């Protein structure tokens with residue numbers, strides 16, 4: 078344990094150097110050695126891995142190494158992508174190892190985004206075919222090598238569980254690796270893929286996860302990276318967003334034993350020391366005067382009251398169908414205003430990043446989520462070339478969106494600090510307080526929803542007006558998300574309403590605030606699902622109808638939401654299971670990231686206190702590559718959304734963030750965790766996302782359950798009974 | 800100042816300020832990085848180690864206060880309860896990101912060492928100081944029960 082876990086490229090051992098030489102031609106493999114378990118098992122010196130394609134290496138020792146182009150942050154992407162490769166390769170699951178691919182956009186782009194990046198619940202969806210093809214082409218090369226070796230037709234050779242065989246001939250992948258890697262690689266489209274009926278790994282419940290070492294402390298996160306001569310840095314940031322250093326005095330800090338350097342960077346003052354504690358102590362001794370002339374000095378209450386005024390006015394039209402205005406002016410109408418606070422991601426591992434800068438060259442080690450954009454931003458900052466920025470990706474201690482920052486905030490901060498550290502590697506560490514107060518929150522929003530209903534209580538018109546900050550405008554994602562002044566990330570979930578309403582209009586006000594905002598697990602759906610699903614329940618109540626039946630009657634043309642909602646209702650025994658006195662039950666269904674999730678929630682209420690007792694979820698996410706991980710993601714998505722429903726809230730007073738740590742930014746704990754049951758709808762469709770879609774339905778389902786129990790319709794998060 | 804820390808049965812000399820929390824001494828100076836930093840103020844449990852058999856938040860326990868006591872980190876977890884928990888964690892696929900899990904297992908170990916058959920309420924009480932933002936709480940609870948059964952079965956057999 079005491080050996081340095083990470084070695085910079087200047088310190089590689091001989092075996093590793095050989096390995097690097099072998100794989101240098103392809104550029105892959107540079108991350109080997111980053112992960113202890115991999116390093117131990119790959120035995121690079123005696124058993125160099127042979128490159129089959131950008132995603133697959135096979136070693137003579139029979140290890141199949143899969144390069145994972147997405148960040149493993151708990152969502153199970155190591156296991157999921159490796160399953161797709163191993164399925165078509167016909168590998169034995171036990172011989173498969175994973176490691177993060179290097180940052181190389183050409184080879185490892187997210188096929189939905191055109192850049193190397195993890196997000197939008199796309200990991201499996203964009204890689205499903207690509208990974209299967211990677212496995213199938215490698216398999217074809219193994220078969221070709223065996224055919225050559227045995228002098229038999231390739232078509233007669235079979236492969237199973239990592240063994241290639243023909244009649245009395247048999248060879249392991251490892252035995253064939255050298256000859257197979259020398260074969261011509263077929264074009265990915267040229268290989269045929271399995272019929273889903275023949276899957277042996279995809280769909281399995283019992284595959285051991287490949288992100289190993291999380292039960293014994295050996296899994297390596299950014300926080301654990303140790304490099305020879307490394308310093309730890311903390312940065313004093315402006316207490317207000319947009320504040321600047323006016324002047325500072327570092328003399329006391331520099332007197333503290335162990336503090337090595339103090340200097341100003343663009344967004345604060347960096348303190349570098351031999352360890353984290355010393356750096357923190359040094360930072361406490363800094364005297365800094367801040368220039369707040371460009372800072373946000375409003376309170377969140379002021380910001381939200383401005384939003385409440387805005388939603389009374391027409392905004393930019395995001396969607397228009399039929400004629401809403403005339404309908405709203407005649408018949409019976411319903412109206413509600415919803416309010417959503419800023420939210421911090423509060424992932425367990427506060428942001429951090431290890432960087433070593435040498436002129437225009439940089440080498441970084443961290444849980445890298447926005448790979449291409451981080452790499453470009455670093456190269457631009459240093460005035461160097463993309464190829465001069467080397468990124469080693471390690472596990473992330475959660476992310477929920479935070480690690481892919483549109484401005485590479487924490488990454489560039491680390492590079493700026495490392496640039497001042499005279500070539501020494503630097504581990505930038507944010508304290509929990511730094512992390513909580515650094516912004517890039519889920520934006521605060523206000524929605525005003527209005528509907529006109531006919532004499533059956535069915536909606537004839539639906540209008541939504543939203544006010545909040547756009548996440549994508551001004552970022553390099555703008556062109557993907559913003560059309561004619563409308564950021565899809567603001568309105569997704571309310572446009573293209575699944576419910577059949579003939580006249581619809583969605584409008585948005587893009588507000589300006591100095592509070593930086595960012596995607597937060599399920600992005601716009603974090604708020605749109607809430608207003609939509611609470612509002613539809615209000616309409617059902619007004620119509621005197623059962624909320625599930627009411628939804629189903631509006632979903633007749635939508636077989637997918639219908640099937641998912643029916644499955645959840647059946648499993649939860651909606652309408653037939655009797656609830657104890659004082660309990661309520663609520664439902665919500667929502668489609669995001671290509672997947673549909675319905676959740677049915679039971680709450681118990683005592684006075685103004687309540688507890689979420691049980692959640693039954695149903696999900697349609699296409700082919701279930703790994704049902705166990707899908708369930709885990711839905712469970713986790715529910716817990717994350719429930720945390721926001723019950724407690725999470727960032728507030729500002731005169732521009733200062735009020736929350737600092739988990740004592741005043743309350744998150745879900747075990748005693749609040751309900752029983753959760755997840756049911757997966759069988760499907761033959763291409764896989765869609767599961768990391769995020771579990772989150773949106775839970776808060777509205779809880780609100781609807783509370784309404785059923787108490788008659789109070791709650792329209793503000795977090796939920797508070799009165 | 801020089802301190803001697805007894806970690807996982809091994810004695811370590813180190814020269815740090817006595818007010819340094821044990822977590823940072825262990826992580827930054829002794830390179831046992833299995834214990835994690837999550838909050839620094841005894842709110843999240845990520846830094847949990849056993850001190851003389853008690854689950855302890857080491858982000859607020861100073862090196863000076865830890866000297867002379869028996870410190871166990873996730874790396875040195877050897878009790879039957881600890882090992883059964885680690886096995887259950889893999890079997891039930893408890894960890895997602897995994898960052899909280901060293902702390903979860905250390906807290907759960909202390910629980911099972913003191914209470915071989917914890918009820919749901921006992922588990923909630925013992926574990927509510929450990930935050931998991933990935934929301935693995937249900938599986939943690941199942942894992943503790945599975946491990947408790949395994950330890951009892953084993954003792955029954957022995």
Ligand code: FES
Pocket residue numbers: 835836837838839840841842843844845846847856857858859
């Ligand atoms: S880091 Fe010690 S309790 Fe959070």
Ligand code: FES
Pocket residue numbers: 151425474475894895896897898899900930931932933934935
């Ligand atoms: S597994 Fe990620 S915080 Fe618990």
